[in-house]
Amino acid sequence: MKKLLLPVLFASFLANAQTTVFTENFEDITDLQDAGWTLYNDSNIPYDTYATAFPDAWRIIAWTNESGNKVASSPSWFSTITPADRWLITPAITIPANSTVSLEYFARSHDDSPYDDGFKLKISTTIKDKSAFSNIQTVDHAVNSSIVSLEPYTVDLSSYVGKTVYLAWVNDYTNGNLLSIDDIIISATSLGVSDVKKKNLSLYPNPTKDYFQLSNNRGKINVVKIYDISGILVKEMQVQNSGKYNVSDLKTGVYNVSVEDTKSTQNIKLIKK
Template sequence: MKYILTSFALVFGLSVIGQVTILEENFDAPTLPSTFTLIDNDGNTVANDVQEYTEAWIPKEDPMDSSNGTASSTSYFSPVDRADRWLITSQMTLGASGNFVSWNTMSHDPSFPDSYKVMVSTTGNSLSDFTDTLTVVSNETPYWSSHTESLEEYANETIYLAFVNTTYNGFKLYMDSLYVREQDPLSVADEKIEVAIYPNPTTDVLNLSAGNAKIESIQIFNSFGQKVLDKNTSSSQLSIDVNHLDKGIYFTLVKTDQGVSRSKIIVEN
């Protein structure tokens, strides 16, 4: 994981959106976390070119940055077959609201892209406990892609997350920057004001209405704390084009002449 991103996200979480970190794993250690569970459920024989994959997932150097560590799984077998390789997180208890998970993944070879699914268990970390599928990612890109999913359905519950390589005849899958967070807007002491933001979720345009207040600026941040939009204005109403934003969860910081407003929005491009 890049340290500059860590620092920025941490500052963002404390001073802008008041996020509470429930789980953070950057996979920079020489071994995967001992609290995680690894299960090779396919029993396949790895090909000669990937003999280092002695477990379902292993710590692996980022092929694009030798200073960065990742968790990696292979789907290259002899004979060719489908992967069923699980990385299961430690147990975690979510907050009352604003829960979400974010992570980065990448395929090694664009000619043999890897696919995977993310599952949730509210009971235990055995394979049979994972009955809910959070998302399915098919043919992951050969460069780092960011993913964010809401965990609101599981607020106040104790859960496990499983990342499962399900590829048929692929090569190598990498994962990094795994976070589970709870948004805690009440942790910020600024004077607050209600600003209506709609539609939410949105696909292209985001409308803001501040009533009698005058909007001075709006900033939008992604789940990694990176600012993706910064706009100044002087109006009680505003429409913003968000069609260029990737699908996912974002956070808004709206400053007005009467206070600030913070909200979570979902873009569904």
């Protein structure tokens, strides 16, 4: 199912006016093209069993070394050594005006050097033809490690506010193995938010696997609420004497942590490994 322009404005987040513009974790869709994604394939024949596994440029697969986590994957290992040219393009995404906008996503290779795939992230503000895209990020070699152990790649999209864009992940590696992309999130925050206010709250460690701690200089913390990326409250915690907030029971993913103190409600993003 496509997930475009989700108006996730929680009552507790109104002070920050934060919106999730686009999100995809590849867990709820089975066919990329049916879900509105565009694929451009090269003429290369994937090596051995990859030829059957990848009839298209990219596919959604739950690899054994991803512990059941579904990712979008693309090969660069072909029967004849040649550069890959395999494109994964989002549906149209409208970037809100008067906002700062950030993109986060995870990417990994599935082999070690020199077979650790690299890729390019490109953007178009017009059409989905290859020639319309310009490069905004280059990764020469993605890390060969499970998504849950990685930190996300981040890109500032604030220069595209008010525009409708397409994003393309392009596997252009030569004689690698596999590349996977997962957990794509575009978030927008109103320009009316005070930068000073943002700095009043910090959360660490982040990403985290078991717990996090908070540093807040505005007032005494009353309650901490955690929302998933669809805006559902998944956990509510009172102030902890130990200073540690246990999140070991949460699923891997990205969450919004809402911290209510005596003066205001502040929000900060949490990445759960």
